[in-house]
Amino acid sequence: MELKINLPENVKYLINKLTNSGYKAYAVGGCIRDSIMGLEPNDWDICTSAEPDMIVSVLGLPTIIKNGLRHGTVTVRFNGESYEITTFRTDGVYSDNRRPESVTFVTDVREDLSRRDFTVNALAYNETDGLIDCFGGLDDIKNRMIRCVGDPDKRFAEDGLRLMRAVRFASCLGFEIEEKTAQSIHNNRELLKNISAERITSELIKLLCGRNSEKILTDYPDLIGVFIPEILPMVGFSQQNPHHCYDVWIHTVKAVSFIEREPLLRIAALFHDIGKPDCFTADEHGTGHFHGHPKRSAELARDIMTRLRLDNKTIDDSEVLIKLHDLRPPAKDKNVRRLLSKTGKELFPKLLSLKKADALAQSSYMRAEKLRYIEQLRKVYEKVISSGDAYELKMLDINGKDLISSGMRPGKDMGSVLNELLSRVIEGELPNEKQTLLKAAQEIRNSLS
Numbered sequence: 001m002e003l004k005i006n007l008p009e010n011v012k013y014l015i016n017k018l019t020n021s022g023y024k025a026y027a028v029g030g031c032i033r034d035s036i037m038g039l040e041p042n043d044w045d046i047c048t049s050a051e052p053d054m055i056v057s058v059l060g061l062p063t064i065i066k067n068g069l070r071h072g073t074v075t076v077r078f079n080g081e082s083y084e085i086t087t088f089r090t091d092g093v094y095s096d097n098r099r100p101e102s103v104t105f106v107t108d109v110r111e112d113l114s115r116r117d118f119t120v121n122a123l124a125y126n127e128t129d130g131l132i133d134c135f136g137g138l139d140d141i142k143n144r145m146i147r148c149v150g151d152p153d154k155r156f157a158e159d160g161l162r163l164m165r166a167v168r169f170a171s172c173l174g175f176e177i178e179e180k181t182a183q184s185i186h187n188n189r190e191l192l193k194n195i196s197a198e199r200i201t202s203e204l205i206k207l208l209c210g211r212n213s214e215k216i217l218t219d220y221p222d223l224i225g226v227f228i229p230e231i232l233p234m235v236g237f238s239q240q241n242p243h244h245c246y247d248v249w250i251h252t253v254k255a256v257s258f259i260e261r262e263p264l265l266r267i268a269a270l271f272h273d274i275g276k277p278d279c280f281t282a283d284e285h286g287t288g289h290f291h292g293h294p295k296r297s298a299e300l301a302r303d304i305m306t307r308l309r310l311d312n313k314t315i316d317d318s319e320v321l322i323k324l325h326d327l328r329p330p331a332k333d334k335n336v337r338r339l340l341s342k343t344g345k346e347l348f349p350k351l352l353s354l355k356k357a358d359a360l361a362q363s364s365y366m367r368a369e370k371l372r373y374i375e376q377l378r379k380v381y382e383k384v385i386s387s388g389d390a391y392e393l394k395m396l397d398i399n400g401k402d403l404i405s406s407g408m409r410p411g412k413d414m415g416s417v418l419n420e421l422l423s424r425v426i427e428g429e430l431p432n433e434k435q436t437l438l439k440a441a442q443e444i445r446n447s448l449s
């Protein structure tokens with residue numbers, strides 16, 4: 001059966017324009033893979049026998065040139081979209097496991113496909129020639145298999161990022177990794193040391209959010225451990241506690257797979273117990289405890305996330321989630337307000353997500369109670385939010401200006417007074433009402449001086 005791929009009109013136009021000027025042109029790579037799988041491609045890349053200056057002059061479109069003409073990638077803007085158009089090329093020598101020193105333009109698409117990472121990505125298509133598949137990519141898509149084009153050891157040595165791309169594709173597409181490729185990933189894992197944190201992190205986040213992250217994290221802690229060595233002590237670390245039926249790493253992997261597929265949550269789940277091995281004690285019955293592990297996990301996580309060059313908001317938010325993940329105060333208004341003062345409104349439901357994923361990744365002992373408790377917290381949260389209870393300074397019915405008009409001098413005491421007022425309002429000891437708060441402020445001030 002002839003395989004038919006629906007190319008978008010823009011892509012057809014660009015391919016036709018190049019073809020009409022006597023060049024070969026194809027849609028290539030991930031977009032073909034995704035189309036065959038019935039998925040919506042992220043972007044449509046084009047490859048062509050035209051060299052960069054000819055791409056520019058034949059298309060006559062606004063153009064951005066990436067990595068210089070020498071490397072052969074031209075980005076064109078067309079109908080409000082960007083398309084990467086790359087000249088057929090083979091890569092020269094890789095001396096640093098990162099980038100080829102030079103590229104050579106070639107005229108045959110097959111040669112271009114041979115430099116691509118995995119068979120499922122080494123596919124090209126146009127309406128005249130149909131699918132160009134010289135490495136069995138179509139079969140591998142059908143068999144759901146990630147396999148290097150050519151010798152895995154060589155291909156990973158050329159570019160260490162491919163190690164992460166392999167596990168990322170396996171996780172996101174739900175594919176297996178072919179045996180030789182898998183073995184080579186384990187053997188060559190240290191090559192990741194040559195790759196920048198930014199590039200690794202972007203693959204890691206996709207991997208974590210993939211549908212098959214559970215299998216990949218279970219099978220490849222050694223690979224992740226090359227750039228996050230802090231996870232390695234979790235692997236095989238027995239918890240010796242009735243609440244747990246998995247070692248710390250498998251518990252972590254399960255928590256990641258139970259939580260929503262959103263980067264912040266998946267990252268927080270990955271690191272929520274990373275401090276456990278440092279905090280282990282066994283009591284006289286031989287039961288394991290991990291006192292202080294949320295704080296230790298949060299510290300380690302901040303270090304790791306900074307090193308991974310994650311953005312500050314993700315770092316700050318996951319630190320809060322990790323620190324609070326194991327608190328279990330009674331589901332009362334004031335306890336929820338106290339938690340809200342640390343998380344804010346948006347992050348609180350994410351804390352509940354983490355607590356839930358954590359509970360689901362534990363043994364079945366008391367699981368129903370744990371889940372019921374989390375739902376109680378959620379109800380109280382909704383009530384507290386809808387009744388407008390104050391849980392942060394800006395929600396107090398009084399501010400610094402009010403204190404100044406009542407005769408207080410600006411200074412650091414004023415901050416202490418406001419915080420004390422807030423804490424009494426949160427505890428339900430004071431109503432959030434201006435006159436009462438002003439009076440209480442006087443008393444607090446007197447007690448400070």
Ligand code: ATP
Pocket residue numbers: 028029030031042043045115116117118121122159161162165
């Ligand atoms: P997605 O866009 O869904 O992340 P993709 O397969 O399109 O997946 P891109 O990073 O957009 O991935 O790369 C486009 C194509 O370029 C790939 O399909 C592959 O053929 C090739 N490619 C990308 N990175 C590499 C690499 N490091 N080594 C070899 N080939 C690569």
Ligand code: MG
Pocket residue numbers: 030031042043
């Ligand atoms: Mg792509």
